[in-house]
Amino acid sequence: MATVSQWVPFRTLAWRECHRFLRIWKQSLVPPLITQSLYFIIFGAFLGARVGDVQGVGYAQFIVPGMVMMGVINGAFSNVAFSFFAAKFQRSIEELLVSPVKPATILGGYVAGGALRGLLTGLLIFAVSMFFARPAVEHPFVLVAFALLAAVLFAIGGFLNGLFAKSFDDAGVFTTFILTPLIYLSGIFYPVTALPEPWQTISRINPILYLVSGMRAGFFGNPEIPVSVSLGMVAVISVGLWMLALRLLKQGRGLTA
Amino acid sequence: MIALDIQGLTKQYATGAKALQGLSMRVEEGAMHALLGANGAGKTTTIGILTGLVRKSGGTATVLGHDLDAEPEVVRSLIGVVPQEFNFSIFETPFDICVTQAGFYGVPRQEAVTRVEALLKQLGLWEKRALPSRTLSGGMKRRLMIARALVHQPKILLLDEPTAGVDVELRRSMWEFLQTLNAQGTTILLTTHYLEEAEQLCQTASIIKQGTIVREGKMAELVASLDVKRFVFTTATPIASVSPIDGIVCKKIGDLEWDAELPQTGTVTALLAGLSAQGITVTDIRPRNNRLEELFLQTIS
Ligand SMILES: Nc1ncnc2c1ncn2[C@@H]1O[C@H](COP(=O)(O)OP(=O)(O)OP(=O)(O)O)[C@@H](O)[C@H]1O
Ligand SMILES: [Mg+2]
Numbered sequence: 070m071a072t073v074s075q076w077v078p079f080r081t082l083a084w085r086e087c088h089r090f091l092r093i094w095k096q097s098l099v100p101p102l103i104t105q106s107l108y109f110i111i112f113g114a115f116l117g118a119r120v121g122d123v124q125g126v127g128y129a130q131f132i133v134p135g136m137v138m139m140g141v142i143n144g145a146f147s148n149v150a151f152s153f154f155a156a157k158f159q160r161s162i163e164e165l166l167v168s169p170v171k172p173a174t175i176l177g178g179y180v181a182g183g184a185l186r187g188l189l190t191g192l193l194i195f196a197v198s199m200f201f202a203r204p205a206v207e208h209p210f211v212l213v214a215f216a217l218l219a220a221v222l223f224a225i226g227g228f229l230n231g232l233f234a235k236s237f238d239d240a241g242v243f244t245t246f247i248l249t250p251l252i253y254l255s256g257i258f259y260p261v262t263a264l265p266e267p268w269q270t271i272s273r274i275n276p277i278l279y280l281v282s283g284m285r286a287g288f289f290g291n292p293e294i295p296v297s298v299s300l301g302m303v304a305v306i307s308v309g310l311w312m313l314a315l316r317l318l319k320q321g322r323g324l325t326a
Numbered sequence: 327m328i329a330l331d332i333q334g335l336t337k338q339y340a341t342g343a344k345a346l347q348g349l350s351m352r353v354e355e356g357a358m359h360a361l362l363g364a365n366g367a368g369k370t371t372t373i374g375i376l377t378g379l380v381r382k383s384g385g386t387a388t389v390l391g392h393d394l395d396a397e398p399e400v401v402r403s404l405i406g407v408v409p410q411e412f413n414f415s416i417f418e419t420p421f422d423i424c425v426t427q428a429g430f431y432g433v434p435r436q437e438a439v440t441r442v443e444a445l446l447k448q449l450g451l452w453e454k455r456a457l458p459s460r461t462l463s464g465g466m467k468r469r470l471m472i473a474r475a476l477v478h479q480p481k482i483l484l485l486d487e488p489t490a491g492v493d494v495e496l497r498r499s500m501w502e503f504l505q506t507l508n509a510q511g512t513t514i515l516l517t518t519h520y521l522e523e524a525e526q527l528c529q530t531a532s533i534i535k536q537g538t539i540v541r542e543g544k545m546a547e548l549v550a551s552l553d554v555k556r557f558v559f560t561t562a563t564p565i566a567s568v569s570p571i572d573g574i575v576c577k578k579i580g581d582l583e584w585d586a587e588l589p590q591t592g593t594v595t596a597l598l599a600g601l602s603a604q605g606i607t608v609t610d611i612r613p614r615n616n617r618l619e620e621l622f623l624q625t626i627s
Contacts, residue, residue: 325378
């Protein structure tokens with residue numbers, strides 16, 4: 070008997086994950102649209118007029134890449150973190166553990182589902198931004214590359230969060246205390262070069278800074294940080310986290326007794 | 327061929343609990359085998375090791391010739407498992423749960439849909455296929471887990487207390503379902519606390535006590551190995567005492583109720599004849615326990 074091909078299991082899992090967030094679209098897709106619309110109204114329309122142009126574009130336009138990136142990151146992260154933790158909590162994760170699905174396929178399936186939610190959220194926010202600001206898209210490939218990388222990176226992050234979480238409270242701690250501050254301090258509302266030292270240097274440790282910078286380069290060109298540096302940085306972190314998640318999964322951390 | 331060959335299995339949990347202490351057992355291919363033991367004896371742990379939910383501390387397990395350590399994925403694809411506790415997403419529907427599970431075993435969606443329809447119909451869940459599974463009753467949830475365990479047509483089915491909380495009528499139909507499955511060639515290992523169920527369903531059994539197998543063999547031989555047989559009889563009128571009948575010991579346990587302990591060679595005819603000779607009218611006689619229950623109690627005490 071040959072080992073089971075991993076394609077059908079992967080597709081099955083990825084589809085189940087997508088099906089889950091589509092089924093609860095009112096809780097998964099609508100809230101970020103409302104939040105980001107509020108940002109566009111308050112910062113873009115009301116305050117934007119006073120701020121004037123930033124890096125050669127109107128303020129409402131300037132914040133679009135960051136808003137899209139925020140949607141991608143939150144969507145991908147929360148999807149996997151919540152879904153994986155819930156599976157652990159309800160013990161339905163055992164459905165996967167007793168089957169011949171390989172750990173890499175389990176990780177890949179969850180990451181694919183989460184990444185798709187992140188990308189879909191980003192796309193919807195981009196569509197909404199059209200009502201408030203009509204951002205140019207100078208380098209669509211760069212934009213897509215960064216959206217994709219961010220989606221994958223934070224889906225893996227969400228997986229790790231779900232793997233480590235022992236309770237529903239745990240599952241939210243990382244988001245509240247680490248992810249959200251990192252997002253707000255990643256230059257979505259201001260150019261990092263405008264910060265005084267030492268904040269500018271400190272900001273550079275924040276991986277989301279590179280994603281926002283890359284995303285902004287996709288929209289407007291003229292990156293603050295070279296695109297290749299950002300891409301490389303994020304790719305390396307993604308591979309590192311993937312390997313860590315896979316290793317923990319193979320050990321059965323928090324899953325098998 | 328041996329379906330299940332377990333040798334010297336040990337398991338110590340992180341808490342220090344020694345759940346298995348050198349457990350060895352064999353189940354022939356095509357058998358319907360009962361794994362019996364008191365609460366905490368190690369039944370679920372044994373099943374957990376076979377299915378990959380529990381990491382063993384030592385020993386070996388071979389499933390239809392495939393070693394668990396060397397070929398874990400092959401072993402898992404040969405096994406279907408119905409766990410003791412509910413472990414499906416309560417938000418998903420029975421249909422989705424089963425089709426998804428088939429996908430995890432590599433069954434393409436179209437094929438999976440056909441199989442799931444057949445299984446849900448056989449198990450009386452077809453009407454409920456599109457409802458969130460949290461709305462199912464306890465017995466339905468258990469049947470859902472049976473359907474889910476069969477979507478990939480496993481060679482070996484492991485059932486951990488499949489009839490817990492299932493009503494009498496449903497239990498009978500579940501037995502029939504399992505017997506049909508077994509007749510079609512699926513090897514079945516089940517744990518149960520209903521010994522009557524084990525005796526009716528299974529041709530072979532193992533009795534587990536504190537993580538080791540203390541008795542194993544054909545059900546008929548196990549039951550025959552009982553060295554005493556106990557009966558309870560009721561007399562028509564209160565009797566003060568019963569004189570000894572050869573080798574049989576009678577003890578009063580109620581106004582009209584008496585307990586009779588027969589040696590291996592003793593017969594009910596001899597008991598009744600003896601009582602009759604003493605002018606005692608017996609209105610009712612029954613085994614004190616189910617015979618397997620008796621063996622079980624003697625073995626694990
Ligand atoms: N996850 C766990 N962590 C620590 N100890 C455990 C764990 N699971 C089981 N045990 C211990 O291992 C022993 C065997 O438990 P197991 O669940 O295998 O028994 P069982 O025969 O299935 O009992 P029951 O009939 O009650 O289901 C028990 O002492 C139990 O407390
Ligand atoms: Mg048990």
